[in-house]
Amino acid sequence: MILVTGGTGIVGSHLLYSLLKENKQVRAIHRANSDIEAVKTVFKCYTTNIDALYDKIEWVEADITNIPDLTVAFENVTQVYHCAAFINFDPSNYKTLKKINVEGTANVVNLCLAKKVEKICYVSSVATLGSVPKGQLISEETFWNPDKKNNVYAITKYGAEMEIWRGTQEGLDAVIVNPGIIFGISPNAEGSGIIAKLGARGVSYYPTGGMGVVDVQDVVKAMVALMESSIKNERYILVGKNVSYHEILTKFALLYDKKPPTKKLSKTAMLFFSFLDWLSSKIFRTKRRLVKATVRSMFSNSIYDSSKIKEQLDFKFTPVEVTLKRIFNASKKPSN
Numbered sequence: 001m002i003l004v005t006g007g008t009g010i011v012g013s014h015l016l017y018s019l020l021k022e023n024k025q026v027r028a029i030h031r032a033n034s035d036i037e038a039v040k041t042v043f044k045c046y047t048t049n050i051d052a053l054y055d056k057i058e059w060v061e062a063d064i065t066n067i068p069d070l071t072v073a074f075e076n077v078t079q080v081y082h083c084a085a086f087i088n089f090d091p092s093n094y095k096t097l098k099k100i101n102v103e104g105t106a107n108v109v110n111l112c113l114a115k116k117v118e119k120i121c122y123v124s125s126v127a128t129l130g131s132v133p134k135g136q137l138i139s140e141e142t143f144w145n146p147d148k149k150n151n152v153y154a155i156t157k158y159g160a161e162m163e164i165w166r167g168t169q170e171g172l173d174a175v176i177v178n179p180g181i182i183f184g185i186s187p188n189a190e191g192s193g194i195i196a197k198l199g200a201r202g203v204s205y206y207p208t209g210g211m212g213v214v215d216v217q218d219v220v221k222a223m224v225a226l227m228e229s230s231i232k233n234e235r236y237i238l239v240g241k242n243v244s245y246h247e248i249l250t251k252f253a254l255l256y257d258k259k260p261p262t263k264k265l266s267k268t269a270m271l272f273f274s275f276l277d278w279l280s281s282k283i284f285r286t287k288r289r290l291v292k293a294t295v296r297s298m299f300s301n302s303i304y305d306s307s308k309i310k311e312q313l314d315f316k317f318t319p320v321e322v323t324l325k326r327i328f329n330a331s332k333k334p335s336n
Contacts, residue, residue, distance in 0.1 A: 003077040004028045005064055005108065006084030007057070008035065010186040011123055011179075013042040014220045015081055020053045021046075027058040029073045029084075038187035045185045045330055064104035067111075074111045079227060080120040082108050085160075087153060090288040092281075094152045101156035102163065109167035119173040119232065121223050122164045126178050126212055126237060126304055127154035137305040140178070140235055151293035161235075168233045175226040176235035177219065180304060183323050184216030185330050195245075196327055199252020206246045206261035207270075207298035212239035213248070215318040225313055239304040240317030251321065255328040270295045 002019060006012040007028030016039060019026050030036050036059055043050045062069035064084050086093075086100040105122070112120050129138050130145040144158050164174050186193050219238055226236065250260035270290070277290045309315045 001025050001027055001076045002079045002081065003073060004081045004083060006082070006123075007059075008038060008187055009083055009085075010042075010182055010184060010188075010216055011219055011223075012081075012083040013039045013187050014184065014216050015083065015223065016057060017043050017046055017053065018220045018224060020056055025058075026056065027060060027073060027077065029060050029062040029064070029070070031063050032061055035187070041187050042185055045326075064107055065099055067107055070107055070111060074115045074117075077115060078118050080108065080112055080117055081123075081223060081227070082120060083123045085123070085157070089151050089153050089291045089293045091152050091291070092288070094156075097152055097156040098159065101153075102159035105160035105163045106166075109163050109172065112172050113167060113170055117172070119175070119227055120164070120167070121227050122160070122174065122176045123219075123223070124161050124176050124178050124235070125154070125157050126180050126239065126302070127151070128158040128161055129178060129237070129304075131302075134301075135303075137303050138237075139305040140237055140308055149293075149296065151291075151297075153293075165233075173232040175223075175231060175233075177223055177226070177238050178235060179214050179219050179238040180212030180240075181214070182216050182219055183213055183320075183327065185327065186216075195248060196252055196324075196331075199249045200256045200258065200331070202253045202256065202258025203249065203261050204259075205263045205265045206249050207265045208245070208267075209297065209299045210242060210244040210301040210303075211248075211297075212237075212242050212302065212304040213320060213323075214238045214240045215320075215323040218315075218317050222309060222313070222315060225315070229313070231312070236309040237304050237306050238309065239306045240323075241320045242303045243320060244301075245298065248320075248324075251324050252328075255324060265298070267295065267299045270298065 002024055004012055007016055040050050040054055060073040062073045086097050130142040131148050132138055168174050222238055253260040274290045274292050274295050280286045281288050
């Protein structure tokens with residue numbers, strides 16, 4: 001039995017399809033308020049046999065912070081794909097981030113050890129990697145820098161990685177993947193879906209930073225390949241291409257026959273808007289929309305090196321143009 005946490009997210013939903021098409025026995029946990037039917041949105045991109053595959057999933061209502069319910073989900077499990085996480089960059093949500101990302105991962109690791117699970121794959125992030133001088137490549141050997149201005153999400157994902165490594169010291173076989181910004185069809189419009197929407201609208205302004213991007217199908221393919229290999233206690237950067245925001249927004253705009261962005265955003269202006277956003281949250285209790293960490297990422301350029309997985313697994317990443325074209329084609333399909 002294979003257990004998938006975070007099965008309703010972008011990685012988890014594509015992973016479920018990949019495992020089911022190979023006739024694997026799959027169990028997925030979900031929280032009480034999760035829309036598990038949204039997984040069908042992803043399945044629809046691959047097959048017309050949607051319900052038949054979906055019905056093979058053994059859904060278990062559990063939260064990774066709830067040990068009794070999680071214990072039930074681990075019965076007879078041999079492999080675990082830990083995709084569940086809380087993604088948020090607002091410092092005021094640090095306690096929740098720590099509870100889900102760090103303590104939740106510790107619970108998963110402890111149950112893997114208690115139930116003698118053969119292997120776990122943890123979906124981390126390039127956010128847990130350290131920094132290098134401008135122009136140099138960030139690799140798996142670029143270690144976490146605690147003195148860097150790390151955002152709260154990165155801090156808790158790093159804490160989660162430490163729980164995975166702690167598990168390996170206690171006898172658990174594990175692999176960690178560190179994907180960049182993941183692009184693909186999603187059960188929801190969060191994450192990279194926001195960038196896709198902006199590009200589709202044909203915005204005039206663009207931030208001057210860059211990012212490492214990867215196709216969700218490549219993330220899943222790498223995860224499964226690593227789990228089925230003899231590789232253990234290693235981590236791998238998953239970045240298909242290092243691109244600028246201008247390039248991504250331009251490619252999306254052209255696909256949707258919109259005018260590409262031509263004006264650079266001002267970092268000073270964005271930091272001011274971030275301050276106003278913070279002020280509004282304090283006075284009117286509004287939800288934060290533009291935290292300082294997000295602004296910093298919009299204007300930073302980090303270049304990631306994915307040669308490790310390319311060399312060890314002869315892995316080939318999907319060209320970003322192919323990924324964006326698939327997202328475009330899916331957005332044009334009728335919803336029913």
